[in-house]
Amino acid sequence: QKEVEQDPGPLSVPEGAIVSLNCTYSNSAFQYFMWYRQYSRKGPELLMYTYSSGNKEDGRFTAQVDKSSKYISLFIRDSQPSDSATYLCAMRQAGANSKLTFGKGITLSVRP
Amino acid sequence: SAVISQKPSRDICQRGTSLTIQCQVDSQVTMMFWYRQQPGQSLTLIATANQGSEATYESGFVIDKFPISRPNLTFSTLTVSNMSPEDSSIYLCSVERTENEKLFFGSGTQLSVL
Numbered sequence: 001q002k003e004v005e006q007d008p009g010p011l012s013v014p015e016g017a018i019v020s021l022n023c024t025y026s027n028s029a030f031q032y033f034m035w036y037r038q039y040s041r042k043g044p045e046l047l048m049y050t051y052s053s054g055n056k057e058d059g060r061f062t063a064q065v066d067k068s069s070k071y072i073s074l075f076i077r078d079s080q081p082s083d084s085a086t087y088l089c090a091m092r093q094a095g096a097n098s099k100l101t102f103g104k105g106i107t108l109s110v111r112p
Numbered sequence: 113s114a115v116i117s118q119k120p121s122r123d124i125c126q127r128g129t130s131l132t133i134q135c136q137v138d139s140q141v142t143m144m145f146w147y148r149q150q151p152g153q154s155l156t157l158i159a160t161a162n163q164g165s166e167a168t169y170e171s172g173f174v175i176d177k178f179p180i181s182r183p184n185l186t187f188s189t190l191t192v193s194n195m196s197p198e199d200s201s202i203y204l205c206s207v208e209r210t211e212n213e214k215l216f217f218g219s220g221t222q223l224s225v226l
Contacts, residue, residue: 004154036217046215049214
């Protein structure tokens with residue numbers, strides 16, 4: 001079992017839809033959880049950063065962490081064509097020198 | 113965040129040659145990393161570039177194939193040596209801000225080896 005599993009997609013939704021992106025993980029020591037957005041021919045851009053369990057909201061984006069289920073989600077409300085990108089989940093343990101473990105990423109396409 | 117300039121942005125190289133990728137950061141950072149991103153695969157850490165000492169390589173990556181330099185706190189290079197088509201990938205430089213432990217990426221180098 002891989003440490004981080006992410007549905008590879010791709011995912012296509014109409015403009016205005018609510019999008020739910022998910023990752024599961026097996027390492028209970030993970031404490032920090034991130035979502036990156038990567039546009040074509042660009043590097044990953046940090047979108048959301050959360051510590052431990054709970055929700056974090058930033059505009060149309062909500063990150064949710066459920067450590068008991070080892071499950072994280074990213075919700076995008078009122079999706080826009082500009083949200084079309086690859087979304088990567090990532091996570092790490094606490095402590096110096098801990099490394100990020102990434103999911104494979106899911107490509108989202110928002111149709112006008 | 114951090115402004116990370118990476119070049120070249122893309123290159124097409126012949127088998128057996130080497131390519132050096134440069135990464136410049138707009139401010140001093142302690143931790144710099146090099147990643148590889150292959151289609152359908154997770155981002156894979158190649159090595160951690162340590163200022164003033166040798167890079168620390170992850171399992172499956174060796175210094176002879178991927179030599180790294182880190183002459184100061186704002187700059188690093190990754191060389192992909194004796195390239196083969198299997199080295200075709202996106203290579204990404206990243207930096208970590210010690211104060212918040214967030215990882216930021218450069219725009220990447222798309223490498224194609226013929």
